[in-house]
Amino acid sequence: MSVAERRVAEIGPGLVVLVGVGRGDGEAQADWLAEKIAHLRIFEDKGGKLNLSVLETGGSALVVSQFTLYGDAQKGRRPGFDDAALPAEAEPLVARFAEHLRSCGVPTQTGQFRANMLVEILNDGPVTILLEKQP
8 A cells, every 4th residue: 555656555465444433423332343354254165155253364454444334325426425524533443443453463564544545456356344333
């Protein structure tokens, strides 16, 4: 991952986690999400079944703050982001999420909050899952 042509994070095999923080989200959601992702069995075992977690594979995580996940394009032609948390609320929750993921044992790197990031992904799979914890 690069910001202004400078590499700020890089991982090997593992997960790219796009994190959107919504209005009203809190520490409980950040902690729950980190635990869930650390233990989610989404990597193949020797039999080809999704039975292994990122912890069991020795993988890493790249955490990318992504407020645009809360884009609502149901009306008009331009998405609205009213459901996304304000940066002052979102930044500490993204940091808490990343730190909790590390405390679970997952080597974790992060992007730069509010920066225009170039994220290069070699998607071997793919497995893409949307996780949401309701307040």
